[in-house]
Amino acid sequence: MAQVLLLLSGPNLNLLGDREPDVYGTDTLDDHVVAATARAARYGLEVEHVQSNAEADLVDAVHGARGRAAAIVVNAGALTHYGWSLHDALAAYDGPIVELHLSNPDRREPWRHTSVVSPVATGLISGFGGHGYRLAVDAVAELLGITVA
Ligand code: DQA
Numbered sequence: 001m002a003q004v005l006l007l008l009s010g011p012n013l014n015l016l017g018d019r020e021p022d023v024y025g026t027d028t029l030d031d032h033v034v035a036a037t038a039r040a041a042r043y044g045l046e047v048e049h050v051q052s053n054a055e056a057d058l059v060d061a062v063h064g065a066r067g068r069a070a071a072i073v074v075n076a077g078a079l080t081h082y083g084w085s086l087h088d089a090l091a092a093y094d095g096p097i098v099e100l101h102l103s104n105p106d107r108r109e110p111w112r113h114t115s116v117v118s119p120v121a122t123g124l125i126s127g128f129g130g131h132g133y134r135l136a137v138d139a140v141a142e143l144l145g146i147t148v149a
Helices: 029-042 055-065 077-082 082-091 131-144
Strands: 001-007 045-053 072-075 097-101 125-127
Touching: 001 029, 001 055, 001 125, 001 131, 029 097, 029 131, 045 055, 045 082, 045 125, 045 131, 072 082, 072 131, 125 131
Parallel strands: 001 045, 001 072, 072 097, 097 125
Antiparallel strands: none
16 A cells, blocks of 8 residues: 655645745646655655645644654645644654745745744755655655655
8 A cells, every 4th residue: 555645735825826926936736736746656655635724624634644644745834933733733743744835934034934843844845946846755755765666
């Protein structure tokens, strides 16, 4: 059975394509999920994607990943900067966690410079736009020790 990779998308990411295209690009969230899914397939990983504008849904998704999903890739949107219950849920997950951002929050407004996800993430990919989704899957494969035949 394929190992599961949970891809989490936080608030407002459902508007990608439409939302501030100068910052986030014109690809939709579906486009990114398709790219991540295709990349994951190369490694025998199956992507499960959950997008929500509500922190509780993301917390529940992380709980559901415990003991089941091999890794988590999370773009928490603005919850990155203040979502402490998401932080705590991720802290209670024991697989690799890759924090992902389309933009580079450290180059933006000061309030985006703090991440409550980073302290519980294995690593961070930010600032590469949509390409970051493929990089995040590659990072997960590396962390899980999966090599392409
Ligand atoms: C984001 C960066 C966050 O600061 C912002 O609130 C988002 C998107 C990114 O992918 O660049 O919603 O996570």
